[in-house]
Amino acid sequence: MTQQDDKRDRRHDETRRAFLVGAALGAATGLVTDAPAQGHDAQTTTGTAPHATASADSHGAFFNDGDAATIAAFTERLWPAAPDRPGATQIGVPNYIDLALAGAYADQQDFYRRGLIQLDAYCVAAHGKPFTRLDAAAQDDVIRALEQGKATGFTWPTAPAFFNTVRTHTMEGLFADPIYGGNVDFAGWRQVGFPGGQPVFTEQDMQSRDAFARAPIVGLHAQAPARRG
Amino acid sequence: MALTKADVVIVGVGAAGGILAAELAKSGMKVVGLERGPRLKTADFEPHDELRYFQRQDLRPNIKRDPVTWRPNSSTRAHPLPVLNNGNQAGGGTVHYGTVSWRMHEDDFRARSQTVARYGADAIPQDSSLVDWPVSYADLEPFYDRAEYELGVSGKAGNLQGKKIDGGNVFETARQREYPLPPLLIDQSGLLFDDAARKLGYHPFSSPRAIVSQPYNGRPGCTYCGFCQSFGCHVGAKSSILVTKLPEADATGNFTLVTGAMCYAVNSDNTGKVTGVSYYGPGGADNTIEAEIVILTTFIYDNVRLLLLSKSDKHPNGLANSSGEVGKHLMAHMMANVFVTFDDRYLNNFMGPSAQKHTIDDFNADNFDHSGMDFIRGAQISIGTPNLEGGPISATTIMPPPGVPRWGAAYRDFLSKYYARHGAMVAQTENLPYADQTIDLDPNVRDVWGLATPRLTYDWRRPNELKRVEFMQAKMEEIGRAMGSPQVWRAPVLPGPPGAHHEGGTRMGSDPKSSVVNRYGQAWDNPNLFVIGSSTFPTMGAGFNPTLTIQALAYMSADAIVNRYKKNPGALL
Numbered sequence: 001m002t003q004q005d006d007k008r009d010r011r012h013d014e015t016r017r018a019f020l021v022g023a024a025l026g027a028a029t030g031l032v033t034d035a036p037a038q039g040h041d042a043q044t045t046t047g048t049a050p051h052a053t054a055s056a057d058s059h060g061a062f063f064n065d066g067d068a069a070t071i072a073a074f075t076e077r078l079w080p081a082a083p084d085r086p087g088a089t090q091i092g093v094p095n096y097i098d099l100a101l102a103g104a105y106a107d108q109q110d111f112y113r114r115g116l117i118q119l120d121a122y123c124v125a126a127h128g129k130p131f132t133r134l135d136a137a138a139q140d141d142v143i144r145a146l147e148q149g150k151a152t153g154f155t156w157p158t159a160p161a162f163f164n165t166v167r168t169h170t171m172e173g174l175f176a177d178p179i180y181g182g183n184v185d186f187a188g189w190r191q192v193g194f195p196g197g198q199p200v201f202t203e204q205d206m207q208s209r210d211a212f213a214r215a216p217i218v219g220l221h222a223q224a225p226a227r228r229g
Numbered sequence: 230m231a232l233t234k235a236d237v238v239i240v241g242v243g244a245a246g247g248i249l250a251a252e253l254a255k256s257g258m259k260v261v262g263l264e265r266g267p268r269l270k271t272a273d274f275e276p277h278d279e280l281r282y283f284q285r286q287d288l289r290p291n292i293k294r295d296p297v298t299w300r301p302n303s304s305t306r307a308h309p310l311p312v313l314n315n316g317n318q319a320g321g322g323t324v325h326y327g328t329v330s331w332r333m334h335e336d337d338f339r340a341r342s343q344t345v346a347r348y349g350a351d352a353i354p355q356d357s358s359l360v361d362w363p364v365s366y367a368d369l370e371p372f373y374d375r376a377e378y379e380l381g382v383s384g385k386a387g388n389l390q391g392k393k394i395d396g397g398n399v400f401e402t403a404r405q406r407e408y409p410l411p412p413l414l415i416d417q418s419g420l421l422f423d424d425a426a427r428k429l430g431y432h433p434f435s436s437p438r439a440i441v442s443q444p445y446n447g448r449p450g451c452t453y454c455g456f457c458q459s460f461g462c463h464v465g466a467k468s469s470i471l472v473t474k475l476p477e478a479d480a481t482g483n484f485t486l487v488t489g490a491m492c493y494a495v496n497s498d499n500t501g502k503v504t505g506v507s508y509y510g511p512g513g514a515d516n517t518i519e520a521e522i523v524i525l526t527t528f529i530y531d532n533v534r535l536l537l538l539s540k541s542d543k544h545p546n547g548l549a550n551s552s553g554e555v556g557k558h559l560m561a562h563m564m565a566n567v568f569v570t571f572d573d574r575y576l577n578n579f580m581g582p583s584a585q586k587h588t589i590d591d592f593n594a595d596n597f598d599h600s601g602m603d604f605i606r607g608a609q610i611s612i613g614t615p616n617l618e619g620g621p622i623s624a625t626t627i628m629p630p631p632g633v634p635r636w637g638a639a640y641r642d643f644l645s646k647y648y649a650r651h652g653a654m655v656a657q658t659e660n661l662p663y664a665d666q667t668i669d670l671d672p673n674v675r676d677v678w679g680l681a682t683p684r685l686t687y688d689w690r691r692p693n694e695l696k697r698v699e700f701m702q703a704k705m706e707e708i709g710r711a712m713g714s715p716q717v718w719r720a721p722v723l724p725g726p727p728g729a730h731h732e733g734g735t736r737m738g739s740d741p742k743s744s745v746v747n748r749y750g751q752a753w754d755n756p757n758l759f760v761i762g763s764s765t766f767p768t769m770g771a772g773f774n775p776t777l778t779i780q781a782l783a784y785m786s787a788d789a790i791v792n793r794y795k796k797n798p799g800a801l802l
Binding site: 077078079080082085104107140143147167168170171172174175176177180188189191192193194195196197198199200201202203205206207208209210211212218220223 | 275276277278279280284285293414415416417420452453454455456463573574575577579580581620621622624625635636637638640641644645648649
């Protein structure tokens, strides 16, 4: 990482802490926090938090336990954790998908059910075990076979269609506002350096060569009161 | 069944309909506007929510309620397009558009004769229906000017009364006066693009946009929040019809807007006159309005569909279709992308208006010599964001550079490092007209009102278009390298469906046998019926976003109706 990265993340972390204090005082919901920031290296804050967020790998709106475990394992391979960074599960992607399938994407429930059945059938046929019991390398082989249309036994959804949909929904869970159940504590946005819904950028911001660090990340819960001043 | 009378009924109150509503109501005519969607307010646009507006397309038609189907050729079955880019509310597409506001070049209005004169008739592909427009730049210039000033467009002149000005578009045809507002701020990606283009001998400039860069007509200047294309503007700086012409129309006391109104027929009598329209109200009620003038200003899909649905004994092929031209010559801009990343700096292209920020016009239209190139016409090349939207969800749709997968640890590291360090160039590439690129009624798919959906039969991959896209991608790669990017790569091109800015379907012309409407959008067959919008464009003109030309045409038609048609109703203009 560059110094700019570090600077950016420290600033985001400082402002995040300030924001979380405000959120707690204001009893804002949806911005579930991890542990307090740990000293100087902001990069480690989220990834090593001892208390994973309440919503990080939870489900309950749509998936049964088995399907939830498969989706958690699958999305974690799409955006895996690193020693210093949370992966899809901890960022709340499975929770995002679970809520979306019970709501906005209810018309895709059967797409997921059938896709998951076909996924495990293929895993058993090709590797002798269902997806969750494969090691990471074998899981990656399976996902690659889906992406490339080489996984056998899929009718509807097709293997690439299932892969593409889960990938798209994983990206949504990483980078949509936390109000939708993923991107917990803005962890997705902080990994890529997106400051959320800033109401204003200045000429200096626009022309800067540096990472944006002037203001805290702004999510939907903060926007309306922030505008009211 | 409600029965209402009006002087004018306008179907679709967007880029064109909003202008006609205001101008005709100001002249004293009683105007009713029908709008399929709601009328939203600036305060409704406060949530800066990429999932809702970009990804889930909240301001666009719902593809399950209002499907539009597409097939690459007439021997295949059509399927609903996954994304529609037109608007679905009062203000139409101007609510969520990227606002890039061009005047076409003088020779764009006569693309056929220009091509023949410069390269010979053989340069035009034999299957192309390339024609000249029945209107000239000189005809439209006063109305371009009016649109820029009344709506609020920010930019810098590049040709002021014949004087070329560096920093503006030196390829533009002479304008009579400067833009009403100075250009929007340049961003880091624009600075790099500007510098690179100049090094290569090109002529970069800030894209003219219908966003007010300073307070104007009671609206505040742009805040550069970045939630722009796909979003409504949370401060009203975007010069959408919602904050420009609709308030003017309201103030006349002569305008009634009916929202939630789905027009399904233009009614006509056996003399060839149209008598009004029928529509379903928000609760499903069946309504009819009688009117002296009917104006269709929906997106091209519904302009065509309404004419085809409104067939009668006298008009067995659909209204205004004695020429058989309704639905033909569908065109769309092919959007070819090249991406760049940087290791020594951030671009932060989530900042500022997100669409086509900084531009060169050097390879657009006929601004360069095509001799020996095996294709005609060109593209507008600009730097901005992928999908014209700069949030991280949009960035995840980028095909990563060769060697980087779309998922897993390597993808995570790529996006984490480069999301705030990437730029996206787009060549907005003109599409020649072809008569077999069409819109008709899908016999297999219906919308929620039970109406046959518009069906597009279209494949952009014609030889002329493929060669042009290849040329533009190479140009963008050249610019990317000149920007100093260590990593320059192309996005794969779309496998056939129409890209941005759909045009054609109710072609304007000078001959009733080969066109649907005249230069004023007046139907040859039904002189009290007008069709106005990009559906009347005989050619795309250039790699230019069509909205300002749509709006200039709307002003020209309003002027002709108020000052001439009203004195002699029912006659051709």
